[in-house]
Amino acid sequence: MSIFRRKKDIAQTKQLPVEDVQPAMSNQEQPLNAERVREPIFHQQKTATVESLVSFAQGGELPKWPLEVFLEISNICDLQCAMCPTFSALNPNRFKILKNNDRGLLSFEQTSAPMESVLEHALIVHAFGYGEPTIHPQFKEFITYLSKFEVMVDFFTHGMHLTQEMCEFLVLQNVVRITISFSGATEEEYENVYLGGDFQRVLNGIKTLAETKKKYNSHYPSIDVNSLGFNHQIEKLPEFVKLMGEHGANAIHLKPLQTYDTIRELHTHSSIMRPEIEGKILAEAKRVASQYDLILASEPYEQTAQMHNSKADSPQQARHKGSEQLSETSYEISELKFVSKSLEKKEEIRAFAREQDDPEDTQPTQRHFQKNRGVPCLEPFKTLYASFNGNVYPCCFKADSNLPLGNLNNNSGEEIWNSRAWETVKENALKREYPSDICANCLKAQTYPKTHNLPMKLNQYSDWSARNFHRHLDEQLLEQVRALPDNEDIITGFHSAD
Numbered sequence: 001m002s003i004f005r006r007k008k009d010i011a012q013t014k015q016l017p018v019e020d021v022q023p024a025m026s027n028q029e030q031p032l033n034a035e036r037v038r039e040p041i042f043h044q045q046k047t048a049t050v051e052s053l054v055s056f057a058q059g060g061e062l063p064k065w066p067l068e069v070f071l072e073i074s075n076i077c078d079l080q081c082a083m084c085p086t087f088s089a090l091n092p093n094r095f096k097i098l099k100n101n102d103r104g105l106l107s108f109e110q111t112s113a114p115m116e117s118v119l120e121h122a123l124i125v126h127a128f129g130y131g132e133p134t135i136h137p138q139f140k141e142f143i144t145y146l147s148k149f150e151v152m153v154d155f156f157t158h159g160m161h162l163t164q165e166m167c168e169f170l171v172l173q174n175v176v177r178i179t180i181s182f183s184g185a186t187e188e189e190y191e192n193v194y195l196g197g198d199f200q201r202v203l204n205g206i207k208t209l210a211e212t213k214k215k216y217n218s219h220y221p222s223i224d225v226n227s228l229g230f231n232h233q234i235e236k237l238p239e240f241v242k243l244m245g246e247h248g249a250n251a252i253h254l255k256p257l258q259t260y261d262t263i264r265e266l267h268t269h270s271s272i273m274r275p276e277i278e279g280k281i282l283a284e285a286k287r288v289a290s291q292y293d294l295i296l297a298s299e300p301y302e303q304t305a306q307m308h309n310s311k312a313d314s315p316q317q318a319r320h321k322g323s324e325q326l327s328e329t330s331y332e333i334s335e336l337k338f339v340s341k342s343l344e345k346k347e348e349i350r351a352f353a354r355e356q357d358d359p360e361d362t363q364p365t366q367r368h369f370q371k372n373r374g375v376p377c378l379e380p381f382k383t384l385y386a387s388f389n390g391n392v393y394p395c396c397f398k399a400d401s402n403l404p405l406g407n408l409n410n411n412s413g414e415e416i417w418n419s420r421a422w423e424t425v426k427e428n429a430l431k432r433e434y435p436s437d438i439c440a441n442c443l444k445a446q447t448y449p450k451t452h453n454l455p456m457k458l459n460q461y462s463d464w465s466a467r468n469f470h471r472h473l474d475e476q477l478l479e480q481v482r483a484l485p486d487n488e489d490i491i492t493g494f495h496s497a498d
Helices: 043-057 094-100 108-121 139-147 164-172 187-191 199-215 231-235 237-247 278-291 299-309 333-341 343-355 413-417 420-429 436-445 454-469 475-482 487-493
Strands: 004-006 068-071 104-106 124-126 152-157 177-181 222-229 251-256 295-297 369-371 383-386 391-393 433-435
Touching: 043 108, 043 454, 043 475, 068 108, 108 139, 108 383, 108 413, 139 152, 139 164, 152 454, 164 199, 177 199, 187 199, 187 333, 199 222, 199 237, 222 231, 231 237, 231 278, 237 251, 237 278, 251 299, 278 295, 278 299, 333 343, 369 436, 383 413, 413 420, 420 433, 433 436, 454 475
Parallel strands: 068 124, 068 383, 124 152, 152 177, 177 222, 222 251, 251 295
Antiparallel strands: 004 104, 369 433, 383 391
């Protein structure tokens, strides 16, 4: 039986009963029922995973377990956001993408057995992939199941399904973080970008989640907002920060807007920071954020200031992910919703589809490796990504390769992690060589993680574990993690004797 269900099977899905939630709370949080506090079962396994990763970083054997796991619960979405390269209603290539790439939902019933030993050892599970996870009819069953393994669970969402019932569930399950995609200080600005979204509905969801946390005196989940650097978003950033603060958000992550060849309507909307203009707006936004005890993490957007010195025709061109020049045609944000529904856009989509060749034969071929001249990537040594159809990859950045490292329909996650295929990837990564079919795009654009961030991740896990199970990670082990070198020095250390 397949580990996933395609779209045609979704309507036949039957809900499984949600088990009673029995989370633990720290001494600082007064539980409604003392019986909810439980002792950790997998603390020893988690510690072994960290010890193995530390030993590897110090020049030892390959890590025995992945520290982080991605479960692509869904790669289907019920919005058509303008900037999304897959689902955008403005993308004339949309139907080809949806047709040629299999779409569906991860099967809850078939996931538990093959992933069990990996989940016992993992510390972090990202319950999302290239779709909206909360539309899965068994989303709650997934979260309940994952919580049994004492893992920090987080996920990205567009926030349209944060009902009172969902918020109660997420708080009681001690989900560590929910990141909501949200840009726009007004209803018009939001709904003309998040096509199909409802501004007030998402705001109400954020507020409900914040109020539910207060109801249970819970520190979790952290309510994070993923916001994109549209021109209109930056111009009203202080107002946006105030709006998020008033509704109970804990953090805003401000990132640059990525543009694409096929979504020409957005080409003129990507903001690049100029210290004398956007820099002043950002400073005011940070002042507002401090009033609400709100974190405004803007480093990725601030780095676009460096693009003024780029060799590209313009800073915006440097942010463009495509081979064509940016369109000079300007569209107002208020026009995007109407453009997406216009007869002209529909005809453009039909014409684009007629021009496309038949899908290429995507039979697996021999794996090739290519040299990375930049900072080494450590994802293959700490991350396991399971896509909705059971294919397994070493990271989340290229999960549509036709040559996965294994499939959960055939082998367990533990078997795949220790397979010869994965060992080959790790051994080549130690030589700064990465599989082209998985890593080529990341290497070209240098968009992969340049730092392992292990001290931050494990400090956070230790705090989360203490709040929920009254059990920190060992402090001496954390000190070892804090002393670890960066990616470059870790990989260089394996060749110091050469």
